[in-house]
Amino acid sequence: MHTIHIEKTARVADKYDVVVCGGGPAGFIAAVAAARLGASTALIERYGFLGGMATAGLIAPLSVFTYNGEKVIGGLPWDFVERLVGMGGGLVEEPLGNIAFDPELYKLCVQRMVQEAGVKVFAHSYISGCRQEGNEITHVIMENKSGTEALEGRMFVDCTGDADLAHMAGVPMQPQNGEPLQPASLIFVLSGVDTDSPLISQAMHHNRQGVNCHCLPIREALLARQQELGLPEFGGPWFCTLLHDGTVAVNMTRVAADACDNRNFAAAEMHLREDAFRMAQILKEHFPEFRHSYISATAVQAGPRETRRILGAHTITAAEYLNAVRYEDSVSRGAHPIDIHVANGPSQGCHFLEKPAYVPYRALYAHNFPNLLVGGRCISADRQAFASLRVQASCMGTGQAAGVAAAQCVQSGKTVLQADTAMLMATLRQWGAVI
Ligand SMILES: Cc1cc2nc3c(=O)[nH]c(=O)nc-3n(C[C@H](O)[C@H](O)[C@H](O)COP(=O)(O)OP(=O)(O)OC[C@H]3O[C@@H](n4cnc5c(N)ncnc54)[C@H](O)[C@@H]3O)c2cc1C
Structure with a gap:
């Protein structure tokens, strides 16, 4: 160059x-x-x-x-x-x-x-x-x-x-x-979620002291079948209320990326968008709480940790x-x-x-x-x-x-x-x- x-x-x-x-x-x-x-x-x-x-x-x-x-x-x-x-x-x-x-x-x-x-x-x-x-x-x-x-x-x-x-x-x-940087994640919003279900209504409120607030039952189910489902690298998942019924922000995608390297980060974001749609589909197909869900938004940019x-x-x-x-x-x-x-x-x-x-x-x-x-x-x-x-x-x-x-x-x-x-x-x- x-x-x-x-x-x-x-x-x-x-x-x-x-x-x-x-x-x-x-x-x-x-x-x-x-x-x-x-x-x-x-x-x-x-x-x-x-x-x-x-x-x-x-x-x-x-x-x-x-x-x-x-x-x-x-x-x-x-x-x-x-x-x-x-x-x-x-x-x-x-x-x-x-x-x-x-x-x-x-x-x-x-x-x-x-x-x-x-x-x-x-x-x-x-x-x-x-x-x-x-x-x-x-x-x-x-x-x-x-x-x-x-x-x-x-x-x-x-x-x-x-x-x-x-x-x-x-x-x-x-x-x-x-040491590698912590990964970046692209948050996506799912609408049509059964936020009244016991599993999601508890998971989407991060209010427990001394506990990681990820959704453990879904995490364990996903880890057990990750390969079979073709599930990409994931974290959590954390479901976060945005204060509207039926909608949660999902923190789940992750990839190693450097947000201060333009080409690296731009490529990582495209990768993360593909992952987000794959993950949304898996949640929809395998967990009844997400049966009617769809991606209603992805973040303006991936978040670098x-x-x-x-x-x-x-x-x-x-x-x-x-x-x-x-x-x-x-x-x-x-x-x-x-x-x-x-x-x-x-x-x-x-x-x-x-x-x-x-x-x-x-x-x-x-x-x-x-x-x-x-x-x-x-x-x-x-x-x-x-x-x-x-x-x-x-x-x-x-x-x-x-x-x-x-x-x-x-x-x-x-x-x-x-x-x-x-x-x-x-x-x-x-x-x-x-x-
Ligand atoms: C996946 C993920 C999950 C997280 N989970 C949590 C959580 O659960 N709870 C929590 O509290 N925190 C969480 N964080 C951390 C938190 O979101 C950030 O660390 C925090 O927002 C940093 O605040 P900041 O003001 O320092 O920077 P930022 O929030 O990054 O704000 C920087 C601002 O500067 C602007 N900016 C940057 N560069 C330029 C430029 N060159 N010219 C003009 N404008 C510019 C940006 O557009 C932005 O508005 C998470 C982060 C990630 C990535």
């Missing part, structure tokens, strides 16, 4: 105190947090709606806000949950603290929250690069139908899930140490995480099991925590990058700690911390390394974060 050199001129569309990249669970919370503190805030998202893997990936439920009934993720993320529930789009699965949701109402709820907070949303805009002076980012570059545009910013928050901005800025990433994470000022280790080490700069929590799906095959390591864990502020930035924070799936954690922190409530928690820190750094004129962590923690506590 050879390369060519291109030069482009980008129109500077506007200037903001804080530019948040990626409008998923971490990003929309980060943007609302920064705006609430008075920072002029932009949010850039490649799709025409917000919510990230919750809405584009149809990944349900939102895990987990409580641990043994004790709230661990509070503040803006919980405000969002309450508002979604109030709109009829969310259901708190007691006692576990998973949130079942309607993806369409989720999109609407997020949109209202960011607009009310005064966040400027740049939708249908793909982040393709950045301009830097040394390691300081001055502009983020995005491509959309209006052409190549730049947004100038004082602080940047990378919530792209894949650490796209950090990668483009030259931030070092966590080593993979030869694992991609790039930054090598931050501090990397949360499994030992710290499992021992619930409380840091002097703790800014968020994690309560989900350490949940590692094998790349090829149906198995999954699911290690339940004995205590909810903590996340230090130092895991949200890298040394020598003075105006860049990260939130969500790309924070600095080793593979085990990450396998718990990757879930959506934890991503919202780190998004909230990154958004507050970004706004406070703008106000104080400090770099992310110099941030006043006492003030950051005080604001988070005042908002209801349990740190």
Whole structure:
């Protein structure tokens, strides 16, 4: 392969105190947090709606806000949950603290929250690069139908899930140490399901503490006949309510894939779509609860469980995480099991925590990058700690911390390394974060 050199001129569309990249669970919370503190805030998202893997990936439920009934993720993320529930789009699965949701109402709820907070949303805009002076980012570059545009910013928050901005800025990433990435899955929605049947009505509510919520009877039946049925690689299956009778989101397909490798991921998605239809047919033919079911939707994109994470000022280790080490700069929590799906095959390591864990502020930035924070799936954690922190409530928690820190750094004129962590923690506590 050879390369060519291109030069482009980008129109500077506007200037903001804080530019948040990626409008998923971490990003929309980060943007609302920064705006609430008075920072002029932009949010850039490649799709025409917000919510990230919750809405584009149809990944349900939102895990987990409580641990043994004790709230661990509070503040803006919980405000969002309450508002979604109030709109009829969310259901708190007691006692576990998973949130079942309607993806369409989720999109609407997020949109209202960011607009009310005064966040400027740049939708249908793909982040393709950045301009830097040394390691300081001055502009983020995005491509959309209006052409190549730049947004100038004082602080940047990378919530792209894949650490796209950090990668483009030259931030070092966590080593993979030869271990395969966790697999990707394409979620599909089945309608016409007998959701009143005892088997499905129980399986689709993920509310049992200390238990993997997959549908064990169907899993065992499928494993026993996998070859005979021509059933592709599968996980779970997890059936997830979308709050409408007769409909469940099915988390079952899986393939080893790297979402940061364009050709690899595109091919994996085609493979997964074939698998989804094969699986739907097998469920329909062999389980009476699915006799009248059909695929009514597949997710906009396959969900990658694992991609790039930054090598931050501090990397949360499994030992710290499992021992619930409380840091002097703790800014968020994690309560989900350490949940590692094998790349090829149906198995999954699911290690339940004995205590909810903590996340230090130092895991949200890298040394020598003075105006860049990260939130969500790309924070600095080793593979085990990450396998718990990757879930959506934890991503919202780190998004909230990154958004507050970004706004406070703008106000104080400090770099992310110099941030006043006492003030950051005080604001988070005042908002209801349990740190
Ligand atoms: C199969 C599967 C099952 C899962 N199960 C659960 C579960 O049961 N419970 C749970 O809570 N979590 C689950 N997760 C994990 C969870 O969904 C994600 O880890 C979480 O959504 C990450 O949030 P985030 O905000 O960091 O990133 P994302 O949700 O990935 O959001 C990133 C956003 O950035 C945008 N973006 C990315 N790159 C660019 C770019 N270059 N330009 C512009 N925009 C960009 C994306 O479009 C997206 O909106 C699961 C994940 C998978 C894949």
